[in-house]
Amino acid sequence: EAGVAQSPRYKIIEKRQSVAFWCNPISGHATLYWYQQILGQGPKLLIQFQNNGVVDDSQLPKDRFSAERLKGVDSTLKIQPAKLEDSAVYLCASSLVWVGVGGGEQYFGPGTRLTVT
Amino acid sequence: DAKTTQPTSMDCAEGRAANLPCNHSTISGNEYVYWYRQIHSQGPQYIIHGLKNNETNEMASLIITEDRKSSTLILPHATLRDTAVYYCIVRVGSNDYKLSFGAGTTVTVRA
Numbered sequence: 152e153a154g155v156a157q158s159p160r161y162k163i164i165e166k167r168q169s170v171a172f173w174c175n176p177i178s179g180h181a182t183l184y185w186y187q188q189i190l191g192q193g194p195k196l197l198i199q200f201q202n203n204g205v206v207d208d209s210q211l212p213k214d215r216f217s218a219e220r221l222k223g224v225d226s227t228l229k230i231q232p233a234k235l236e237d238s239a240v241y242l243c244a245s246s247l248v249w250v251g252v253g254g255g256e257q258y259f260g261p262g263t264r265l266t267v268t
Numbered sequence: 269d270a271k272t273t274q275p276t277s278m279d280c281a282e283g284r285a286a287n288l289p290c291n292h293s294t295i296s297g298n299e300y301v302y303w304y305r306q307i308h309s310q311g312p313q314y315i316i317h318g319l320k321n322n323e324t325n326e327m328a329s330l331i332i333t334e335d336r337k338s339s340t341l342i343l344p345h346a347t348l349r350d351t352a353v354y355y356c357i358v359r360v361g362s363n364d365y366k367l368s369f370g371a372g373t374t375v376t377v378r379a
Contacts, residue, residue, distance in 0.1 A: 155311070193355060193369025194312065207366065242311050256302075257367065259311025 153177065155260035157243050163266045169231035172263045176224070176245030182206075183220055184257060185228050186242040194242055200226065233267045240264050272356045277374040286343040288373055290356030293337040300359045301332060302367065303341045305352040312355065312369075315341065346377045 156175040164170050176183050182201050186194035197216065198208040202223035211218065215234070220226040230237055244257040273291040280286040292301065302317040316323055316330045318339070323330045329342040343350055355372040 191371075193353075193371055194367075195369070196366060199366070244311070256314040256317070257312075259313070261309075262311055 155243055155245055155258055157260035157263055159263055160261065161264050163268065164233055166235055166267050167232040169229065170233055170265060172228045172241050174226045174243030174260060176243070177258055180245035180247050182246045183226050184244040185218055186244065188240045188242055235267050238265055238267045272358055272370055274356050274370065274373045279376050279378055280346050282348060282377050282379050283345055286346040286350065286375060288341040288354050288375065289338065291338045292358050295336050295358050301330065301339050302357045302359060303328070303330065304355045304357065306355070307352040348377050348379060351375060351377045
């Protein structure tokens with residue numbers, strides 16, 4: 152079974168530039184997540200999709216970050232304009248179902264390491 | 269939302285059992301304990317989860333105390349490939365599947 156795919160793996164940009172990350176979840180997984188992981192910290196959830204609808208984007212800095220999941224499959228996360236503090240690894244994860252109690256473990260991609268200079 | 273407390277780091281010898289503690293004294297009755305790990309430069313990987321009873325799978329065992337205020341993840345025969353950051357997470361909310369990661373425990377398995 153193919154895992155969660157992400158691209159690019161690495162990206163270096165200057166502040167105030169824009170950048171986009173792509174994620175292809177495991178086939179059939181209804182729920183997709185984007186996390187931000189700053190060096191030395193655990194991942195922090197940015198946004199959660201159920202099929203192509205947003206379930207939770209309370210931690211997404213909406214003045215500069217946007218995300219979409221067209222057709223309920225692939226997803227893109229965009230940052231415009233980037234700031235120095237956006238330097239982090241951006242992880243995409245997916246899960247089979249959106250369950251009410253237990254289960255539905257998340258499968259993570261390898262992440263995209265973003266460096267903003 | 270229940271928070272977890274884990275040691276910052278720990279070492280263990282290759283071939284020996286690694287016991288990773290986690291405190292979650294404010295856990296609610298319907299909240300599960302999840303364990304994930306993150307090997308360097310990879311995304312987190314699901315290990316195991318449980319509610320009340322002890323659980324075992326091919327990767328590890330999870331021991332939850334009777335009062336559910338703490339738990340221990342056991343890696344029965346640690347290998348060098350088990351070197352990673354291990355996260356103990358109490359699932360946030362009752363109707364969704366958010367994961368709130370802390371700093372975790374950095375486990376180093378030494379030959």
